[in-house]
Amino acid sequence: MVTTAPLDSGMRAALRLPAPWSLMVHEPVPLAAAQADDDGLAELIEAGGCVGYQPAVLGALLAARADGAVDTAAGFLLLAARDAAGHRRAVLQPAAWGDHTGGRVLYGYAAQLAFARWAPPPALPDICGRPSSRSTLARIARSEAGQAGAWHQVRVLDFTPPPDQPPAARPEPAGRRGPLTAGTWRRAHWKPGVRIGIRDEHGRLVGPVYKEGAIEGQTFTRERCFIPRTRIRPDLPLAPATTIYRTPR
Known part of the structure; x- marks a missing residue:
């Protein structure tokens, strides 16, 4: 964020x-x-x-x-x-x-x-007795739901952080003009129009997402997805900082 x-x-x-x-x-x-x-x-x-x-x-x-x-x-x-x-x-x-x-x-x-x-x-526990009494409020505050933010309607972001270590290097593709000498980081960003497969009540895909037979609205939908920061070419060292020279006036 x-x-x-x-x-x-x-x-x-x-x-x-x-x-x-x-x-x-x-x-x-x-x-x-x-x-x-x-x-x-x-x-x-x-x-x-x-x-x-x-x-x-x-x-x-x-x-x-x-x-x-x-x-x-x-x-x-x-x-x-x-x-x-x-x-x-x-x-x-x-x-x-x-x-x-x-x-x-x-x-x-x-x-x-x-x-x-x-x-x-989470849902608040059942309130017995006087809802505004100190003992009732204390019981709610000590409950698992209360400590998870139920009283103040706290929502938690479902977020998978990027891995601590970059993924293994992929083989060099054929036809590249010249080998890269340094890797880099790609900044996290939002990507629009990502295909998301529609699933049934058992969590199984109802149809293809990209292949033949994929139908928008029936087998997949399009959503905006958050792409975490990604290490580009982790097998190579990061590029050194660019030197900026100031010329005298």
């Missing part, structure tokens, strides 16, 4: 948020990762992405208009940094929507809310 590639105009127009206000929280991501270009992001990934004492992004608070479209007049990033005593403090920082760093991050959160799969909150 924090480091995804910018959305195209079609995806921005399709964004619909699930509630008038949506608060998203996650593990800390270095603020430097949101501000980095592809080379800088690759270096942070290779280094393990440790937050340490540097400022971090924890999430965002987004607003929606009556039709569910993004309200670009309101947007907040949840940021954290350590104070002089070494304690990490969090604050909601207003951020403008747009093509700059903060705006791109806000659009990334909005895309996750609009297109990603979210696990519904």
Whole structure:
């Protein structure tokens, strides 16, 4: 979400948020990762992405208009940094929507809310006795459903993170003009129009997805899918940082 590639105009127009206000929280991501270009992001990934004492992004608070479209007049990033005593403090920082760093991050959160799969909150346990009594509320809070966010209707993102290690190298394809000398990282992004197979009540595909006989709406549908960051040519070392020379005036 924090480091995804910018959305195209079609995806921005399709964004619909699930509630008038949506608060998203996650593990800390270095603020430097949101501000980095592809080379800088690759270096942070290779280094393990440790937050340490540097400022971090924890999430965002987004607003929606009556039709569910993004309200670009309101947007907040949840940021954290350590104070002089070494304690990490969090604050909601207003951020403008747009093509700059903060705006791109806000659009990334909005895309996750609009297109990603979210696990519904668990059901609250049966309330016996007085619903507002302290003992009843404490019993709900201690329950498994209560600790999983049922009371506040917390939804959890169904997300499979990229592997810690890149996949094994594939054989070099024939006909390539010249061998590559360096690999790279492909930034995470949203891909529109991905074919998703339709399954029956037993979880089996009802028909082909790509082969002959595939029929949209009967054997497959098209959805927007999140493509995690991917290591390109993991068998090769990463390209060194590009040197920028400043010429005297």
